[in-house]
Amino acid sequence: MYFYYVYIIKCSDNSFYTGITNNLDKRFQEHILGKHKDCYTYKRRPLELKFHETFNDVLQAIYFEKKIKKWTHKKKQALIDGDFNRLQILSECRNATHYKYFEH
Numbered sequence: 001m002y003f004y005y006v007y008i009i010k011c012s013d014n015s016f017y018t019g020i021t022n023n024l025d026k027r028f029q030e031h032i033l034g035k036h037k038d039c040y041t042y043k044r045r046p047l048e049l050k051f052h053e054t055f056n057d058v059l060q061a062i063y064f065e066k067k068i069k070k071w072t073h074k075k076k077q078a079l080i081d082g083d084f085n086r087l088q089i090l091s092e093c094r095n096a097t098h099y100k101y102f103e104h
Helices: 024-033 058-069 073-081 084-091
Strands: 004-010 016-021 048-055
Touching: 004 024, 004 058, 004 073, 016 024, 016 058, 016 073, 024 048, 048 058, 048 073, 058 073, 073 084
Parallel strands: none
Antiparallel strands: 004 016, 004 048
């Protein structure tokens, strides 16, 4: 059985990089060593692995990675911190047309 990992790396400029791999240790070492000069993390080293989630279904891993890549820095930080209450608050629609704001 294969495992797939969605991970978040914190860069030296305080930004986050989100990726997917089937070998987390190897991939993180590649980031640390700067194996790929065109990679986002190359000029932002040193790096810290802040989060990873394990999947046994590659399609679920890809879906999760694409989803969190679109998240704000604050939402990613809440995920890293395991603060699911804050993550839920940050995920709520705040648009004035949202159903929560209509009079019933």
